[in-house]
Amino acid sequence: MSHITKEEYLSAFVDGEAGSFEQHRICDQLATDEVMRDKFSSFSLIGEAIRNNSQTEASIASPSFLSGIQDAIADDEPVVLTQGDSTVISLDAAKARKRLFPKQAFGYAAAASVAAVAAISFQNYNSTQEMSQQTTSASLEAEAPVNKVQVSSIISSVKPVKTKLAKTAPKNDYFITASFKAPDAEMRGLMNKYVAHHLQYASSSTLMPRVRAVSYSTDF
């Protein structure tokens, strides 16, 4: 599998073709990476130059153009949505919302049915598991009874591996240099969508898992 560079994703981002997840990552990158910003600016200019190659002289913004705007808004409070506006919605979503109700009602009904079937299956599965576990542990106890004091002393002697690794790993180790970002609600949704997409190829006899994302890498 070929590795796609962040510059290639940036090029797709310019065209609005990066995909939700990568779009999120590129936005994070652009917020901090000057080189990426320059590249973004160049790619946008190339597009303008190709489309309007006979009048590009007026379209070249000086480098101070952005800094002038940055200075002007430096003292402004960060933009916060006015009350009543929960979030920006896309035009398609606005249109879709008008005809959502019947679909929504049907969707809720279908989801409730699926949830009920899943809960029953899960209970059945659990009770079967518990029964088999009870049987197994009962037979094990009968064969070799475990000394509880011995077990607890073994457990207390085990040190957490994570702490040890963090102390011994070299400073340039990937896990130390890689930067991670705590996901917001949107990113969690994207990750769940990603998993759901990939599940279409997985076995249908199991319950659908859900990602609980702690962080995601902002490195490419």
Added chain:
Amino acid sequence: MGGNQTDLELVKRVQAGDKSAFDVLVLKYQQKVINLVNRYMHDPHLSMDVAQEAFIKAYRGLANFRGDSAFYTWLYRIAINTAKNHLVSKNRRMPDSDIDAQEAEQYSSADALREFATPEHELLKDEIHGTVMNAINALPEDLRVAITLRELEAMSYEEIAEAMECPIGTVRSRIFRAREAIEKELKPLL
């Protein structure tokens, strides 16, 4: 997914208090807004100032932007109004042919620009034009076709993949490599 979705993502970030996301929107639309304002001002330097003012107004108005129209349409409307207000405040005549924000995206300002192009501008224009055309002509055919279909025909990656009978990933890679090659030639001029 189109450029609209990218804009929405950036707008959402600005509305969540991330000022740097607005920088990306400025970088994306600065040339288009300057060109548009130029149509009214007939002065490249003044156009820069008015375009900056338009972006500042847009930033301050983003709290009220709910995405009922595309971001660029909204931005172009602000730019047009800012240019008009500037002309009124200077008691200058409005341009004969008016344009609205919907048309602005396709607007070509070449004729208007010819009227006040300075020798330096003419030289730079010729250089950029020549460099871009030479760079495109020097590209291998598959890269040249991909970038042309994207930039001139505004085709989506999916449409280009269909037209060129190749996977979308290949299209993305070809367009990127074409841009890299053109940028390499263009960089000394910028």
